[in-house]
Structures are given as structure tokens and as C-alpha cells.
Amino acid sequence: MEHLRRYAPIVDDLDAFLAAAEEPLHRVVWANTVRTSAAEVEDWLPDRCPEAERIPWFDAAWRIPAGASRPGKWPEFALGLIHSQEEVSLWPVWALDARPGEEVLDMCAAPGSKAARTAVGMGDRGRLVANDRKWGRLQGVHDVVTRLGLTCAASANANGAHIPGEACFDRVLVDAPCSGEGTSRKAGGGNRARIVQDDFHKLAAIQKSLLRRAVELVRPGGTVVYATCTYAPEENEAVLDGIYPEKAAIEPIQVPEGVHVAPGVTEWEGQRFRPDVANAIRFWPHLNDTGGFFVARLRRL
Numbered sequence: 001m002e003h004l005r006r007y008a009p010i011v012d013d014l015d016a017f018l019a020a021a022e023e024p025l026h027r028v029v030w031a032n033t034v035r036t037s038a039a040e041v042e043d044w045l046p047d048r049c050p051e052a053e054r055i056p057w058f059d060a061a062w063r064i065p066a067g068a069s070r071p072g073k074w075p076e077f078a079l080g081l082i083h084s085q086e087e088v089s090l091w092p093v094w095a096l097d098a099r100p101g102e103e104v105l106d107m108c109a110a111p112g113s114k115a116a117r118t119a120v121g122m123g124d125r126g127r128l129v130a131n132d133r134k135w136g137r138l139q140g141v142h143d144v145v146t147r148l149g150l151t152c153a154a155s156a157n158a159n160g161a162h163i164p165g166e167a168c169f170d171r172v173l174v175d176a177p178c179s180g181e182g183t184s185r186k187a188g189g190g191n192r193a194r195i196v197q198d199d200f201h202k203l204a205a206i207q208k209s210l211l212r213r214a215v216e217l218v219r220p221g222g223t224v225v226y227a228t229c230t231y232a233p234e235e236n237e238a239v240l241d242g243i244y245p246e247k248a249a250i251e252p253i254q255v256p257e258g259v260h261v262a263p264g265v266t267e268w269e270g271q272r273f274r275p276d277v278a279n280a281i282r283f284w285p286h287l288n289d290t291g292g293f294f295v296a297r298l299r300r301l
């Protein structure tokens with residue numbers, strides 16, 4: 001994890017961060033409340049995993065400790081009553097807060113966990129377009145949506161930066177392709193690949209083009225959530241800095257009590273960013289015992 005030392009200037013406790021980044025990671029199961037209820041899941045869940053613990057800040061979700069039985073093998077999973085994903089990746093969905101009846105775009109949707117949880121949050125009412133540039137990866141989206149029996153989602157296969165239209169969605173999620181540094185725990189501490197400066201800048205160019213298009217696609221007053229599973233300010237705050245302040249404001253995000261986040265950084269390696277990038281939130285692994293993530297919510301002006 002030596003390469004993560006570059007974040008010493010922006011993390012509160014470097015040693016705790018580096019240690020946490022190597023720890024095995026628990027998973028989460030959430031109830032498909034379109035087809036079952038939290039109470040019904042709580043009836044059978046102790047038989048599958050006695051150590052499962054309800055998570056207070058998400059609707060109908062439970063932590064499954066690392067090393068416990070794998071939810072993907074449970075019959076209730078095959079029946080579409082639950083889905084399993086990484087806890088921290090629920091925060092972009094929480095921040096998007098899509099409502100029943102809305103028009104929502106998930107610009108980078110594959111393999112589909114956030115799209116599925118978004119459709120469940122919408123009560124399977126309205127329209128969710130689950131787009132991904134890679135056609136092969138869309139099969140994952142089809143699989144999860146079909147297994148969960150969700151009908152409000154349709155898939156699309158386009159470069160997100162070229163999706164046509166103007167101000168036609170209530171909400172857009174940009175869960176951007178990124179260097180993935182925050183997923184080291186998911187990979188059992190094995191994601192040690194060193195990312196070179198050039199990669200950050202190549203990814204940032206793609207991320208900027210996706211976020212700019214997302215802002216154009218959302219109606220005035222609508223919401224864009226920009227998220228990555230990486231720590232690099234080049235892929236996070238610097239990308240937000242590329243949006244003109246007259247087009248979108250970066251809103252404060254009030255996380256529930258008991259959740260610990262750090263603000264977006266306003267300066268990195270000599271570059272200063274627009275001040276409202278501080279409203280974005282950073283999930284460092286040691287703060288809530290999760291993977292790493294970055295989430296920003298923008299309001300189209």
C-alpha cells in the first residue's frame with residue numbers, strides 16, 4: 001500500500017488509513033422492498049448468517065462480516081428477495097435519493113448494483129436508464145434487474161459523454177470509471193498496482209467529459225451525483241472544478257449521525273479548486289470500516 005502514502009497531506013491519520021486499506025471487507029445485503037419487506041428478511045436472515053447486523057443509515061440493509069456465509073449462494077438471493085454489494089457503494093445511491101415516478105439516468109451502470117438499488121428506492125415506478133459504454137458489461141445489469149424483477153429499468157449502450165438530449169432527467173448518477181484505489185479491501189488488500197500520474201490525468205479527462213454531459217442532461221433544479229471509488233484529487237475535486245459554477249452548485253451533504261466523512265479538499269499539489277468542492281464527502285476506510293469512496297452532489301442551476 002506504499003503508493004497510498006501520496007495522500008499523507010490530505011488524510012487525518014495516515015497509519016490508520018494504510019492499516020485499514022489492507023483489512024478484509026464485510027459485505028452488505030439489502031432487501032428488495034419491491035418484493036419483500038425488512039421484517040420478512042429479518043425472519044430468515046439469522047438462519048443464513050447469525051452475525052448479520054442491521055445498518056441504521058440505509059433502508060433495509062445488513063452487514064455480513066468478512067468470512068461469513070456468502071449471500072450470493074442463498075436461495076433468497078436466487079429468488080430476487082435480496083442483493084449483495086459493498087457498503088460504501090450505497091452512499092452514491094443514498095445521495096442521489098431518486099423518488100418514485102422520476103426520470104433517472106445511471107450513466108455508468110454496469111454491473112448494475114447501484115442501478116438496481118436506485119430502482120428499488122423508486123419503488124420500481126418511473127424510468128431508470130441504465131447506460132454503460134461496454135456492451136459486454138451490460139449483461140450484468142440485465143441479470144440483476146431480471147433477478148430482482150424490476151420493470152422500471154431499461155438499458156442503453158453509449159459513451160455517456162455523447163448521450164443525446166438536454167435537461168431531460170430529474171437525476172443523473174455518474175459512478176465514473178476510475179483508478180479504483182478505494183477497492184483495495186474488496187480485493188483482499190491485493191490491489192497494489194501502482195497508478196502513475198499519467199493514468200490519473202487520462203481518467204480525469206474521461207470523467208470531466210461524463211460529468212459535463214450529466215450536468216447538461218439534468219433539468220434545472222435537478223440532481224447530479226458524481227462518485228468514484230478512488231482517493232486521487234485529480235479524479236475527484238479536480239473533475240468537479242471543471243464544471244462552471246454558473247451551471248451547477250456543489251451542495252452540502254448531511255450524512256446521518258454516527259457516519260464519519262472528510263470534506264473535499266480545496267487544494268492539491270499546488271492547484272486550488274472552486275471553494276464548494278469542500279461540500280463533497282470523502283469516505284476513508286478507517287473512518288467507518290468500509291472501502292474508500294468520493295461522493296459529490298450537484299444541483300443544476
Ligand SMILES: C[S@@+](CC[C@H](N)C(=O)[O-])C[C@H]1O[C@@H](n2cnc3c(N)ncnc32)[C@H](O)[C@@H]1O
Nearest residue numbers: 108109110111112113114133134159160175177
Ligand atoms: C465504477 S464502474 C460502475 C459500477 C456500477 N455503477 C455499479 O454500481 O455496478 C464504471 C463503469 O463505467 C463504464 N464506462 C467507462 N467509460 C464510459 C463512458 N465513456 N460512458 C459510459 N460508461 C463508461 C465502465 O464500463 C464501467 O462499467
